[in-house]
Structure formats: structure tokens, C-alpha cells
Amino acid sequence: MKRIAIVGVGLIGGSFALALKANGFKGEIVGAGRSATRLQVAQDLGVIDRFETDLAEAVRGCELVLLAVPMGAMRSTLLALRSGLSDETIITDAGSVKGSFVADVRSVLANCARVVPGHPIAGTENSGVEAAFATLYQGRRVILTPLKESESSAVTAVQALWQQTGAQVECLAVEHHDRVLAATSHLPHLLAFSLVDTLTELQEREEIFRYAAGGFRDFSRIASSDPRMWRDISLANQEALLAVLGHFQANLSQLAESIRQRDGEAIEQRFQRAKLSRDGFC
Numbered sequence: 001m002k003r004i005a006i007v008g009v010g011l012i013g014g015s016f017a018l019a020l021k022a023n024g025f026k027g028e029i030v031g032a033g034r035s036a037t038r039l040q041v042a043q044d045l046g047v048i049d050r051f052e053t054d055l056a057e058a059v060r061g062c063e064l065v066l067l068a069v070p071m072g073a074m075r076s077t078l079l080a081l082r083s084g085l086s087d088e089t090i091i092t093d094a095g096s097v098k099g100s101f102v103a104d105v106r107s108v109l110a111n112c113a114r115v116v117p118g119h120p121i122a123g124t125e126n127s128g129v130e131a132a133f134a135t136l137y138q139g140r141r142v143i144l145t146p147l148k149e150s151e152s153s154a155v156t157a158v159q160a161l162w163q164q165t166g167a168q169v170e171c172l173a174v175e176h177h178d179r180v181l182a183a184t185s186h187l188p189h190l191l192a193f194s195l196v197d198t199l200t201e202l203q204e205r206e207e208i209f210r211y212a213a214g215g216f217r218d219f220s221r222i223a224s225s226d227p228r229m230w231r232d233i234s235l236a237n238q239e240a241l242l243a244v245l246g247h248f249q250a251n252l253s254q255l256a257e258s259i260r261q262r263d264g265e266a267i268e269q270r271f272q273r274a275k276l277s278r279d280g281f282c
């Protein structure tokens, strides 16, 4: 490709650009967003080659556009860039929820044949272009959720670009993606935020945090993630997230009951099953 645009040059969009450059991408990478100051930082860091704050201008003449803005900004971003697209422009995204992106894109574009939704299963708790790094996607999975009308040439092109970042690409149906990611990513973030928030409300919070050990650090790391990004993800994947949260609440209630009943066998069985699962997948 000769020119691509990245709309939202933060951790995910910036790392995509850096990874492509590190792996021999020779085309031009245009950064696009709402703040010239922030985009200038991205250019100074060598993440993008040039930038535009007029999104339609940014995508004009680009073969591919990657949207890497928060879920709640996808629709307004698509509306702002729409007039710069040609019939050939491939549109993909890196959003964490696919159902809401598909709804957004269908509500904005009449023809979605060149749309290939995607989601890199990689990230950190840090945000912004300063947090971007070239190896973020190395050996990590990227899930594409092509639409029934997505042209195979567009899917192949998006797949090839992600592979160039070092990622392994797989395809899933949209609903399947959102159900699986609700369980593996969105629920853990919700729990981390909720746990730390619960402890913050307790009177002994200063002592709790002072004496917190490695386990607390491991479990709570993702509660340092961007609250607004996770607000958007929670709302965008409402149905799947509430379903898995219901399962979790039931499990937690059973555990609480076992503790109340002093049923050591039930507690140990539950912990044993969890340990086996985790040891197995790690």
C-alpha cells in the first residue's frame, strides 16, 4: 500500500504504525485526530509521517483507514471522514467491541463491501501515543469479524497488514467475538475496577493499599486503564457483559455461601477447578 490513514493515534493506532514501519512498510502513514498538538507529538516521535485534523482530508487518497478511537467516538468519526472515502478505500478498526462498530458503520455508510472490522488482542493499561511501541502486536492475536458483504480482497489486505505487525490473524463472527471478549477481557476489567473501588470505599483503605502485596498488584493492574475507554466498552458490549457478569455473580454467591457454611471441601473444589483451568491455559 502506498498510503494509509490512522484515525486516533494513541496506544493502539500508534503501535500499529510503529509496528508497520519496523517491519518494512514503505508507504505513507497519515495520522488523523481532533488535536493538532497531540498529532504533532505523534509526528515528532516518528509514529506518523504527517497529520490532518480534517478527517475527510486525512483519508482522501488512502487505500486503507484504521479507526483506533474509543468505541463511543466511532460513529462521529465515521461521519466526519465519510466524504473523503472512495469506493475502493478499505475501512477497518481496532475497537474492542465489534457489534457496536458494525452498527455504527452500517448507520453511516451505504455500502460496507470494503469494511473489515478487527480487534487486536493486545494492549496495556497505558494510553496515548507516548505509550505506543513497535512490538505490541508481536505474536499476539488479531480477530477480524468480516461482514457478509466484505470483499475477500479487503479482508486479505487487512489480514496482510496485521500480519506485517507480527500478529496472528483469526476470523470470528461478530456476536461470537463480543461474547468471548466479554468473558476474557471486559469482565476482568470490570472486576479490577470494582475491586479497587470497593477497597477505596473502606475506612482502612490506606492500610489496605500500604500492605498490598504482589497478588493485589497483579489483580489490580488493569484498574489503571483509561476509565473513559472502559466506560465506552462496557456500554458498547452491554448485553454480553451483563450475561457473563450474571454467571460471575452466581459463582461468587455460591463461594460466599460455602464460606458462611464453613464448607471447606466446596471451597477447595472450586479453587482446585480454577487452578486447573488457569494452569492449563497459561
Ligand code: NAP
Binding pocket: 007, 008, 009, 010, 011, 012, 013, 033, 034, 035, 038, 068, 069, 070, 071, 072, 073, 077, 094, 095, 096, 097, 119, 120, 121, 122, 123, 124, 125, 126, 127, 128, 129, 226, 229, 233
Ligand atoms: P488511547 O491510547 O487513549 O488512544 C485513543 C485515540 O483516540 C487518541 O488518539 C485520542 O485522541 C482519540 N480520541 C479519544 N477520544 C476521542 C473522541 N471522543 N473523539 C475522537 N478521537 C478521540 O486508546 P487506545 O488504547 O489506543 O484505544 C483505541 C481503541 O482501541 C479503542 O476503541 C479501544 O477499545 C481499542 N483497544 C484498546 C486496547 C487496549 O488495551 N488499550 C486493546 C485493544 C483494542 P487525543 O490524543 O486527542 O485524546
